[in-house]
Amino acid sequence: MTDDRFLRGYLDTLPEPHILCDAHYRIVHANPAYHARFGDGRALAGRTCYEVSHRYSAPCEACGESCPLREALARGRPHHVVHLHHGCGGKEYVDIELTPITDAQGRLECFIEKMNPLPAHAHTGAGLVGEAPAFTRMLDRLARVAPSDAAVLLLGESGTGKELTAQAIHAASPRAARPLVTVDCTGLPETLIESELFGHEKGAFTGAASRQVGLAEAADGGTLFLDEIGDLPLPMQAKLLRLIETGTYRRLGSTQWRRTDVRVVSATHRDLAAMVEAGAFRADLYHRLATFPLYLPALRERTGDIPLIARGLLERHAPSMKLDDGALALIAAQPFPGNIRELRNVLVRACLLADGHTLDAATVREALALGLAAAPTPASDARTLEHRLADTAHLGRKAQALALGISERTLYRLLRQGSARVHQDDTAKG
Known part of the structure; x- marks a missing residue:
C-alpha cells in the first residue's frame, strides 16, 4: 500500500469514528474516535474489521450480511449500509459509509470506513431493538x-x-x-x-x-x-x-x-x-x-426479535424482573396481532401476577389467558371502555393507562372526548 501517513493524520482530526483497512480487511489504522466508541481495550491494527466490529470469523458476505466494500466496488462510489456493531457500551446500530481507494489501474489499495452511530437505536435499553432482516432493512x-x-x-x-x-x-x-x-x-x-x-x-x-x-x-x-x-x-x-x-x-x-x-x-x-x-x-x-x-414490519415478520424486545421492555418498565427460558420460549411462539403494544401489556400483566422477580412460563401463560378473557366483543367495545374508564378513575393517570392497556396519550384523548360529550349533553338540555 502507498504511504498513508497523511491519511492517518487526517483521520485522527475527525470527530466521527473512522478506520483505514487494507484490501484483505485488516485494520491499518483507527482514529481516536473509533477507539473511544468501538475499541475493546486491545490493539486494533492487524485485526480484521469484521472480527472487531461483528465478532465474525469471515467477511460479512460470508456470514449472511451485505458487505459495504463489495457494494462500493461494484458501484464505483462510496456506499452506505446499516450494520449491528459491538462497541464499548454493547451492541448498537451504525450507518457505515465505506470509501474504496484504488490505484491508477483501478485495483483496490485500501478503504476507509466511517461509522455514524444512530442516536436513538441503542440495541439495549431505550430505543429501537431488533436484528431480523425486515427490521434491519427498515433501519x-x-x-x-x-x-x-x-x-x-x-x-x-x-x-x-x-x-x-x-x-x-x-x-x-x-x-x-x-x-x-x-x-x-x-x-x-x-x-x-x-x-x-x-x-x-x-x-x-x-x-x-x-x-x-x-x-x-x-x-x-x-x-x-x-x-x-x-x-x-x-x-x-x-x-x-x-x-x-x-x-x-x-x-x-x-x-x-x-x-x-x-x-x-x-x-x-x-x-x-x-x-x-x-x-x-x-x-x-x-x-x-x-x-x-x-x-414498519409487524411482530410476526420478525419473530426472532421477540425475546430481544421483551427483555428491552422489561428493562424499561420493570428492571428488577427477568424472564426465564420457558417464559421466553412461550412469548416467542405467540402471534401478537397487537404487535409490540400487546407484548408490552402481556409483560405488565405477568409482572403484576408474579411472585418474586422471575417470570416463568406459568405466569406468562396466565397473563396471556387473562388478556384473552378480558377482550370485549365488538358490540360492547364502547360501553365496556366507558365502564373500565370509570372503574379505574381512582388510579393515577399512568396506572390507569396501564390497567386499560392503552397509552397515556390515548387515555387523555378519551377523557377529553368524554368531557366534550358531557358538555354537548348539558348544552342540549339547557
Whole structure:
C-alpha cells in the first residue's frame, strides 16, 4: 500500500469514528474516535474489521450480511449500509459509509470506513431493538432519510412502534436540538384539532379565554409528528396541506398569516392509497406526506426479535424482573396481532401476577389467558371502555393507562372526548 501517513493524520482530526483497512480487511489504522466508541481495550491494527466490529470469523458476505466494500466496488462510489456493531457500551446500530481507494489501474489499495452511530437505536435499553432482516432493512432506510428534510410517512399495523420511530428520525436529523411535537389526529372534532395544531385567539370559540399557541408554532425549527394522519377530517386536510406547502397558517379566530419551519413526519395504520381512491383522503396531501414511505414490519415478520424486545421492555418498565427460558420460549411462539403494544401489556400483566422477580412460563401463560378473557366483543367495545374508564378513575393517570392497556396519550384523548360529550349533553338540555 502507498504511504498513508497523511491519511492517518487526517483521520485522527475527525470527530466521527473512522478506520483505514487494507484490501484483505485488516485494520491499518483507527482514529481516536473509533477507539473511544468501538475499541475493546486491545490493539486494533492487524485485526480484521469484521472480527472487531461483528465478532465474525469471515467477511460479512460470508456470514449472511451485505458487505459495504463489495457494494462500493461494484458501484464505483462510496456506499452506505446499516450494520449491528459491538462497541464499548454493547451492541448498537451504525450507518457505515465505506470509501474504496484504488490505484491508477483501478485495483483496490485500501478503504476507509466511517461509522455514524444512530442516536436513538441503542440495541439495549431505550430505543429501537431488533436484528431480523425486515427490521434491519427498515433501519437502513431510516438512516438514509433521517438526515434529510424529506417528509416521512410511517406505515404499518397498530402497535409496531411508529412513535418511537418518529423519535429516532428526529434524533438522527439536523433538527435534533429543536422540539419534536406530536399531534394526535384521532377522534377529536375538527375545531379542536385546528385549535391544537394552529392555536387560537382569545374569544375564537366558547371557552377560549386566552390566546393559545398551536403545536405547529411550538415545533418551529424542529419536527412535527402527525400521528394517525388517516383520521384527520377532510376540511383540516386542506389547511394542513397549506402548512406543508408554504409553511404558513392562521390561528383560529385570526386573519393574520403566520409562518413556521417544520419537518413533517406522519404515521397511520390505514391504507391511505385506498382512502384516496375512495375520496376519504386528499391525493395532493397524500403525495406531500409520502415523499419517503417507511414500512414498519409487524411482530410476526420478525419473530426472532421477540425475546430481544421483551427483555428491552422489561428493562424499561420493570428492571428488577427477568424472564426465564420457558417464559421466553412461550412469548416467542405467540402471534401478537397487537404487535409490540400487546407484548408490552402481556409483560405488565405477568409482572403484576408474579411472585418474586422471575417470570416463568406459568405466569406468562396466565397473563396471556387473562388478556384473552378480558377482550370485549365488538358490540360492547364502547360501553365496556366507558365502564373500565370509570372503574379505574381512582388510579393515577399512568396506572390507569396501564390497567386499560392503552397509552397515556390515548387515555387523555378519551377523557377529553368524554368531557366534550358531557358538555354537548348539558348544552342540549339547557
